[in-house]
Amino acid sequence: MKKFLKIFLIGLIAVLVVASLLRISKGVQAQTRLPTTYGSETWTTGVTVEIGTEYSAISGRMVTNAASFRSNRDTFNIYYIFPAPAGNRTVTQARFNILTLNGTPSGRKTMTLEVFSLDGTFLRTLSENVDVLLSAQNAWEDFILNADSAELLIAPGEFLSVHFSTEVLENFEFYPVFEIVTE
C-alpha cells in the first residue's frame, strides 16, 4: 500500500511537472510568434503640426496632451498627430474636450479624424466632421466614427491625426484634449 502511494505521488508530480513545462514552453513560443501583443490602449498625447502631413514632420516637435489649433497661422489646415503604431490598431471610441476657446470667428471650424500614410498621403476619414463652434466647452464629446469597422483600422505604415480645418484665416484659437481608445 505504502509503495503504491509512493509510485502514485511520484507519477502525479511527474505529470504535473511535464504539463507545466509544456504550458510554459507553449506560452513562450506564443509570445515570440505573435507579431505584437497589443491590448486595449488609450491615446491621449500627440504632436501639433502646421506644415506638412508626412510623419517625419513631427520630428523634433514636443509631445503634448492638448492640441493647439489656431486660425491665424497662415494655414487652413493644422494636424494633431498621434504616434504611428507598429501593429494593427482599431479605433473603438474617440472623444474630445475643448479646454480653451478664444475669439468670435466668422468662418466654419471643423475637426475630423483622418488616417495618413507615413509619407503624408491622405488615406481615409474615420469620423464625421465636428463643428467646433457648435461643440460644448469643458465637456467630453464623442466623435461619430464610421460604421464600417474595417475603416477604423490603422495599419503599420499609417498614422491617425485630428485634422483642424478653418474656412477663414482670422483671430481664433482653441485647445482640445483627446481620448482615442484603440484595440
Add this chain to the structure above:
Amino acid sequence: MNSSHRTRLLIPAGLITILLMIIVPAGLVFADLMQSSAEHWQAAVQQRDLPANISETGRGLHYVQDHISSDLYDVFPLRASIFQISEARFLILNDELVPGEEISIDLVSLDQDGNILRVLSHQVITSDTINTGIWQTVNLSVIELISAQNFLAFHVYADTFSGNHKIAFEVLAHNMITGFYSYLPLIFR
C-alpha cells in the same frame, strides 16, 4: 535501505521539490504575463554626452527624433516598476546615408549616471541595408528586465555621420510587479 542512505536520497529529492515549487509557478506566471497586453513606449527624450548623467528634466518627449549628431541616446522615461521588454522596433523615416556610411542602433539599459549596463541588441544599418518607412524588429532574449532604477534607451551612433535621420521607436513593456501582484491570493493584498 539504511537511514543514512535514505537521508542522502531525501535531501536532493527535497531540494528538487522545493525548486520545482518555485520555478514551475514562476515560469507559468511569466509565460502568462508575456501573453497579457503590454504598455507601448514610444515617446523618448534625447540626450548626448554620456556617461555623465541621465536627465529627463527640461527635455521634451518626442515620438520621432532627429539624429544630427554621431552619438545620441533616445531615452524612455524612468518608471517605478520592473518591466519585461518583450518587443522593440524602430522606424527610419528617411535615407540620408551615403555609400560607405553606416549607423548603429543599439537597445541598451543605462543607470542614472549614464553608464551602459547592458546592450540588449545591436544592429548596424548601411546604405545597402537601410529600409525606410518599415518598422524593423529588434532581436531580444526571452528575458529582458529593466529595473525601476534604470533607463531603457536606443543608442544611435556612427563613426562618420552626415545628414539627419529621423527615427521613431516602439517598445512593448510588461509591468512585472503589477502582473505578479494580480497572481497573489487576496489574503496577501
